[in-house]
Amino acid sequence: MSLSIVIMAAGKGTRMKSARPKVLHKIAGRPMLAHVIGTTSTLHAQQQVLITGHGADMVEADMAKAFPEAPLRFVRQEPQLGTGHAVQQAVPVLPDEGITLILNGDTPLIQASTAQALVDACGGDKLALLTITLADPTGYGRIVRDASGERVLAIVEHKDASPEQRAIREVYTGMMAAPTARLKGWLSRLTNDNAQGEYYLTDVVAMAQAEGLAVVAAQPQDEVEVLGVNSPAQLAELERRHQLAQATTLMEQGVRLADPARFDVRGTLQCGRDVDIDVNCVFEGTVTLGDEVRIGANCVIRNARIDAGAVIHPFTHIDGDKDGVTVGEGSLVGPFARLRPGAQLGREVHIGNFVEVKNSTLADGAKANHLAYLGDATVGERVNYGAGSITANYDGANKHRTVIGQDVHVGSNCVLIAPITLGDGATIGGGSTLSKDAPAGQLTVSRARQVSLPGWQRPQKHPKKQGG
Template structure:
């Protein structure tokens, strides 16, 4: 039986008070709609239809970029006249058979298993609603059942509900699965005779009942799956709930988080044994931490691999971007260090405070402990790179590499003008500007001769 998935993402999100479409606001570093499409992509649907409206160009462009290989279709709801009107726009692209699953683009944490359970509950011959019991159901449509409490009679929107109906805690989440042929018929019969003057998708429940079609309910395992976002406060609350779930999962695996309430994962994080993570750390993209790695407070780490026993001191920023970054076993990084894309550090490497490394390889035991820059460089074993020294790798048009051999000592405040090579065991005198290759095992100095001028006087301020 074919499966079509319709995702509603047309709303403006007035309460977000933003020019950005609501579904593009980010949760855990990704747009909310991105989460939903990522989940539905595992359900092997025959088609996925995204209904856009407010900011349609922005939404469609973002999703086409994020899911370039996914068979997404887009239809537009203009103007926005309610949830039923939204799904009506998808009718022309839906087949006449199979099941249609309807999800919300601003409910980002729905699980694939819950969505599949809703499809299974439909079975092609029933209308299946995803419901949940909330302590505070304000704003949600209430599930009205018969006197036995078993049969679903309908859904009443919050604005249209009586005081008795508003006391009901079971609510409709906005997600359903229905036989596609029946759904098309119901959508054609919707009207807007209600307090809002909108076409409600929930009205199909009464139509199904009138036709004798069974209306069933499924529920998620956790409330967080069905919480929608209508305001910055709700987005922040859902972010913390989501991060708490991720933190608990890591702690169950043995990761020690100094404070799970001050932890953010915006991608995937794989950890070995005895990993310690201090407060206010952010992990983005794909990050791997080996056994006994220590991450200090206030670090941001993105697309990086950190090997066993490495220590990342506080306020370090590692961003591997698309190239990735790697830190070798037992390395010491920071505090206040920055590793950029292409940084590859060997065993026991030391990168100290205010040192930046970009597209460079540092072999085992190399050290750059203070206030230095290494860009487009190959650094040998046991190199000592002095404070204030830089590789001048850019000539205004092209990047060039600097090659530093094993056991080289580069003094403080040196400029190495690439392309250049420093031979094994070379020593570069402090304050030198080196524009030619330095031979192995020799001292190379390139600076002006020191002169002291006898009788020179410092200029004095003229008094007026």
């Protein structure tokens, strides 16, 4: 049976107090709407229809870019006259058969299993509602059941509910699944005869009852799946709940987190055995940590693979971006180091404090321990790269490569002007600026002769004249 997914993402989000559309505010590094689309993409729907409104151009452009292969269609709700009016805008693009699943773009943590359970509960011949029992149901539509408690009779919006109905704790989450043909008929008959003068999607429940269609309910495994966001405070609360859930899962797998409340994954993080992560670390994109990796406090790591036994000392920034970063087994990085896209470290490489590496390969045992820059370089095994030394890889128009052979010793404060090659076993004297290749096995020095000038005096400041 064909499946269409409708995601409501038209709201302005006034309480967010932001020029950015509400559904583009981020949870775990991704827009809320992107979480929903990413989850529902696993359901293999024939189409996903996004209902946009406020900031529609921005929302549509961002989602089309984020999901170029997804079967996305966009319809607009202008003006916004309620949830029923929103789904009415999708009617022209919906088929006349199958099931339509309706979700919220500001409820980012819905799980695919829950969405599928809702579709299964519908089965093509029932109206299925996603409900949950909350300790504080304020603001949600209440689920009204018959005397037996088995049948759903209606959903009453909070603003229209009586005091008795507001005491009900089972609420409608805003998500449902319905036979598409029936849904299109119900939507055509909606009215705005209510306190807000809006077209409520929830009115389809009474219509289903009138037609003798069974109304059933499904519930998520966790409350966090159905919590929406309407304010920065709610966004922050949901972020922390989501991060704690990720931290708990990792700790159940054996990862040691110094404090799960100070830990963020904004992508995917895979860990081997006996991984140890200190506080305030952020993992973005795709990160893989091998067995016995240790991550110090206050590190940011994005799109990187860190192999077994490596230690990332505190305050290190690793950003692999599209090219990725690899840290080999037993390597030591940091503190205060920066690995940029294309940095590839072999086994037991040392990258020390205030060292930056970009688009460079360092072979096994190479060391750059202090205050250095390696850009567009190929570094051989056991190289010792001195403090304050840099590869001058950019001529103002093009990048050039530096090749450093194995067992090379580069002294402190050297400038290697690329393109240049240092032969195996070469030694470069401290303070040298090289623009030509250095031969293998020899000492190469390029610096001015030291001169001392007797009788020279340092300039003195002249006293200021007093005004008359």
